[in-house]
Amino acid sequence: MFENLKPQPADKILALMQMYRDDPREQKVDLGVGVYKNAEGVTPVMRAVKVAEQRIIDEQATKAYTGLAGDPAYADAMIDLILGNAVERDKIAAAATPGGTGAVRQAFELIKMANPGARVFVSDPTWPNHVSILKYVGIEAVVYRYFDASTGAVNFDGMLEDLKGAKEGDVVLLHGCCHNPTGANLNSTQWQAVVELLNERGLIPMVDIAYQGFGDGLEEDAAGVRLVASSVPECLIAASCSKNFGIYRERTGLLMAISQQGDAEGLNQKTLAYLNRQNYSFPPDHGARVVTTILNDPELRADWKQELEETRLGMLALRQQLADELQRLSGSDRFGFIAEHRGMFSLLGTTPELVEKMRVDAGIYMVGDSRLNIAGLNAQSVPVLAKAIIDAGV
Structure with a gap:
């Protein structure tokens, strides 16, 4: 039976994650995987989640x-x-x-x-x-x-x-x-x-x-x-x-x-x-x-909303920083759309060849369609990405 199975296409994002892990360069930037990360590169457990989980442990009487x-x-x-x-x-x-x-x-x-x-x-x-x-x-x-x-x-x-x-x-x-x-x-x-x-x-x-x-x-x-x-x-x-x-x-x-x-x-x-x-x-x-x-729970909900808002504003700040840095380096506002986009992702709208060039030359890891995960950035890596984009001729 199993001999009739056919190989399935590899998941491009998972393959990209493995390439990132195998890259020995210290200055490398992971913008591929669609997971939120804070400035330290960690996906944190939210405060309200920790409190809710502890409450469930203390109060839950069955796993039926x-x-x-x-x-x-x-x-x-x-x-x-x-x-x-x-x-x-x-x-x-x-x-x-x-x-x-x-x-x-x-x-x-x-x-x-x-x-x-x-x-x-x-x-x-x-x-x-x-x-x-x-x-x-x-x-x-x-x-x-x-x-x-x-x-x-x-x-x-x-x-x-x-x-x-x-x-x-x-x-x-x-x-x-x-x-x-x-x-x-x-x-x-x-x-x-x-x-x-x-x-x-x-x-x-x-x-x-x-x-x-x-x-x-x-x-x-x-x-x-x-x-x-x-x-x-x-x-x-x-x-x-x-x-x-x-x-x-x-x-x-x-x-x-x-x-x-x-x-x-x-x-x-x-x-x-x-x-x-x-x-x-x-x-x-x-x-x-x-x-x-x-x-x-009104208190937990309020704390969750506050932390979520901090996350949202942090991503907007990174968007603006990246758009500003690209404008400074390029002398053009053609990347202004990055500040206008919303959420974790933006699409640069460039070619897979230039995406690969950024990976090889500067250790910038993003999906081949030029989708970048804004939440994979921090204040220190934004200038690195901006320079790589300009140097690649995007």
Whole structure:
């Protein structure tokens, strides 16, 4: 049996991480892996998480299963965080998942079950795992234009033109905020135009929101997904707690299925539980319980929000420092878009050859599509990166 297996493509980011570890140079910069790091290069455990975990250890009396959809209190807390009052609670079915990736996978499974002929339109570029999972589950992926490399902004006219080629029942995958990998986001006017197009053409939106709080703030980052969820008949939302709670290894996510029609919430909820059962049965609970504890405790929630805000402002400061340094070295404002982007990532919009040149010449490790992780920088490494960019002729 095993002799029939075929080698699978290597994960480019994991391969890049190994190359970085093997590089003996002291002055090397890791901008590849999509994990937040502080100025010391550490992914810290947030203060509120530590307190919540200790409280759980002291108070938890059982490790029995919660339910196929996870603890309802976790779903309630996350729905409140992401959607606020945008949608009535009884219109929302929700299930805990192993991370945001698990939520994305379950959403694609639900799409295939509900409409086997649906295509999923994904931005060009998008998070590579979107396309990889779609291919694996047998759903056709269609790209729509999104990023304009010449300006570093959203190619919104191209986006709308391409989405007009979608058919009724097709799914449009949108990034809720802090677009990965580009860092270029839709503004409020553009979100409204997307909603109008979705409704005109009978398209189903799926929003992947993995970085709430990393862009312009918790409420501001949720504005797009709230507008979509409250304005269309049906939508899917895949959420992750890895970044904004810093609990990457706890694999804590949530999938929401929203329907404004009748009693569809009951059927949707049963379907989400069914899909969990077929895949991994009961979802992990520890991270979900940590999140629930924090969000339901006013003091812990306030401390978490403060630390998250410090993280967000720190990344914005690094963005501005990098844009300023590039302007100083180049005598041009052509890199100003870096300060305008939001979240952990920016796309330089250069070639794989120049990315490789920066790695070889200066020890700068970024993904070949020129995605750089802003959170991999600190005040000392920003000038190193800026010089490498200019020296490479980007």
